[in-house]
Amino acid sequence: METAFDFGDNTADNTVYVRRVATETLPDEIREQLQGVTQLYAVHDADGERLALVRDRSLAFVLARQNELMPVSVH
Structure with missing residues (x-):
């Protein structure tokens, strides 16, 4: 599950x-790639569109910052 995304x-x-x-909660085609993973972290834009899925929270923040975006945690 390593697909590049153009932000x-x-x-x-x-x-x-x-x-x-x-x-x-994810579609079947994504779950099939996850083998044993029970949670991921999603990066969303202000409109709620999912931009990326990654395995851990820190990676989500790094990914956002590498793309000159300002990540904010949502609960």
């Missing part, structure tokens, strides 16, 4: 939101 201009104010996601 482009989807984040006008550069803020993205990081939240924990239970894998059982």
